[in-house]
Amino acid sequence: AEQLEIAQLGNPILRQNAQPVEDITDTAIQQLIDSLIATAASANGVGIAAPQVSQSYRVFIVASRPSPRYPNAPEMVPTAMINPKIIAYSAERVKGWEGCLSVPGVRGLVPRYQAITVEYLDRQGNLQRQEFTDFVARIFQHELDHLDGMVFVDRLE
Numbered sequence: 001a002e003q004l005e006i007a008q009l010g011n012p013i014l015r016q017n018a019q020p021v022e023d024i025t026d027t028a029i030q031q032l033i034d035s036l037i038a039t040a041a042s043a044n045g046v047g048i049a050a051p052q053v054s055q056s057y058r059v060f061i062v063a064s065r066p067s068p069r070y071p072n073a074p075e076m077v078p079t080a081m082i083n084p085k086i087i088a089y090s091a092e093r094v095k096g097w098e099g100c101l102s103v104p105g106v107r108g109l110v111p112r113y114q115a116i117t118v119e120y121l122d123r124q125g126n127l128q129r130q131e132f133t134d135f136v137a138r139i140f141q142h143e144l145d146h147l148d149g150m151v152f153v154d155r156l157e
C-alpha cells in the first residue's frame with residue numbers, strides 16, 4: 001500500500017472533528033486502512049490517525065512495540081480501530097512521554113488515563129470491546145484526540 005504524506009501542525013485538517021465511518025466495506029476505507037498501516041510503519045510510529053493523512057474519518061491504527069522509552073510495551077499487530085470510543089476509564093492518570101508524527105522533534109510529558117475500556121469496529125466490521133492499560137492506553141488516547149482535533153501539545157502541563 002502507498003505511504004501518504006503526514007499533515008504537520010498548522011494544517012487545519014488536524015483541528016477538525018473527524019466524521020464517523022458509515023460503510024466499513026467501502027474499498028476506499030479498506031485502502032485507507034492499508035495506507036495508514038504502511039505510513040505508520042515507514043514513519044516508525046506506534047500509531048497514526050486518518051486526519052494525519054488528511055482524511056477526516058474516525059479511524060486510526062494502534063501499533064505498539066517496545067522502544068528504549070517504553071521497553072515493556074507489547075508488540076502488537078498494527079490494529080485498525082474504526083469509530084472508536086472510550087466507555088470507561090480509571091480514576092488515576094499518569095504522565096508519560098509522547099511524540100507526534102505531525103509535530104516532529106517535540107517530546108512532552110502528557111497525563112493520560114492509566115486504564116481504559118474501549119469499543120471500536122475492527123476492519124471486518126466486528127464490534128470489539130477491550131481494556132487497554134499503560135502504553136497501549138496512552139496510544140489509544142493520543143489517536144482518539146486526533147479524531148477530535150486535539151494534538152498532544154495541547155495537553156502539556
Ligand SMILES: O=C(O)C[C@@H](Cc1ccccc1)C(=O)SCC(=O)c1ccccc1
Nearest residue numbers: 044045046047048098099100101138139142
Ligand atoms: O502522531 C502519532 O499519532 C504517532 C505517535 C503515537 C504516540 C507516540 C507516543 C505516545 C503516544 C502516541 C508516534 O508514534 S510518535 C513516534 C514514536 O514512535 C514514539 C514517540 C515517543 C515515545 C514512544 C514512541
Ligand SMILES: [Zn+2]
Nearest residue numbers: 099100101102
Ligand atoms: Zn499524533
